[in-house]
Amino acid sequence: MYGPKYPARRLLDLVGDKWTPIVLFCLADASKRYSELQRELPDISKKMLTQVLRALETHGLVERLVHATVPPQTEYKLTPDGMRLHAPVSALCNWASANEEFLDVVHRRAESAPGSAHRGVD
Amino acid sequence: MYGPKYPARRLLDLVGDKWTPIVLFCLADASKRYSELQRELPDISKKMLTQVLRALETHGLVERLVHATVPPQTEYKLTPDGMRLHAPVSALCNWASANEEFLDVVHRRAESAPGSAHRGVD
Numbered sequence: 001m002y003g004p005k006y007p008a009r010r011l012l013d014l015v016g017d018k019w020t021p022i023v024l025f026c027l028a029d030a031s032k033r034y035s036e037l038q039r040e041l042p043d044i045s046k047k048m049l050t051q052v053l054r055a056l057e058t059h060g061l062v063e064r065l066v067h068a069t070v071p072p073q074t075e076y077k078l079t080p081d082g083m084r085l086h087a088p089v090s091a092l093c094n095w096a097s098a099n100e101e102f103l104d105v106v107h108r109r110a111e112s113a114p115g116s117a118h119r120g121v122d
Numbered sequence: 123m124y125g126p127k128y129p130a131r132r133l134l135d136l137v138g139d140k141w142t143p144i145v146l147f148c149l150a151d152a153s154k155r156y157s158e159l160q161r162e163l164p165d166i167s168k169k170m171l172t173q174v175l176r177a178l179e180t181h182g183l184v185e186r187l188v189h190a191t192v193p194p195q196t197e198y199k200l201t202p203d204g205m206r207l208h209a210p211v212s213a214l215c216n217w218a219s220a221n222e223e224f225l226d227v228v229h230r231r232a233e234s235a236p237g238s239a240h241r242g243v244d
Contacts, residue, residue: 007218
């Protein structure tokens with residue numbers, strides 16, 4: 001019923017992790033340099049950011065622009081397909097912003113659960 | 123800017139993986155037994171399903187109901203908070219269903235990318 005070909009599964013193959021939606025969201029307003037992305041996502045590792053950008057590139061969702069300056073400058077930009085995928089991602093982000101208190105309550109509940117240090121789904 | 127307290131980051135702490143949104147989606151129409159969930163999610167491992175359900179329980183999003191039958195029957199049910207979280211998740215799933223062909227194109231592009239076996243973001 002919800003096998004690997006189910007559309008939501010296919011979508012989660014692309015954005016079902018902690019970082020990809022944030023990177024897409026972050027690139028939606030403007031193309032950005034790697035260092036700018038690092039600044040806006042202060043706690044992402046270099047390895048993870050590179051991996052997310054590379055997967056988005058491979059799927060044709062992000063384009064890597066190399067400017068012929070000295071030293072060369074690299075920018076990451078959403079493609080039209082990346083912009084299209086941004087729609088459901090921004091819906092998610094906007095819902096989260098509108099439900100910030102609810103999210104706090106849910107997280108606090110897990111933090112105070114008996115016998116459990118905070119554990120998310122990894 | 124998009125640090126750990128950013129609302130979308132908090133939301134992704136809850137649903138930012140390949141399975142949690144699907145499990146929430148699957149429980150939205152009715153409470154279900156573990157074996158029913160396994161049937162509807164044919165390729166989820168027992169370990170992963172247990173982990174997802176436990177995290178949802180810890181966050182107060184899923185309730186585990188044990189019926190006093192012989193043998194006892196256990197059902198998983200969305201709580202009102204789980205139902206609330208179902209809203210953004212179902213928006214994601216519905217968007218995916220409406221954009222199935224687009225998702226196919228994006229996935230095929232990655233499968234045929236030069237020199238790369240299919241790789242998603244893990």
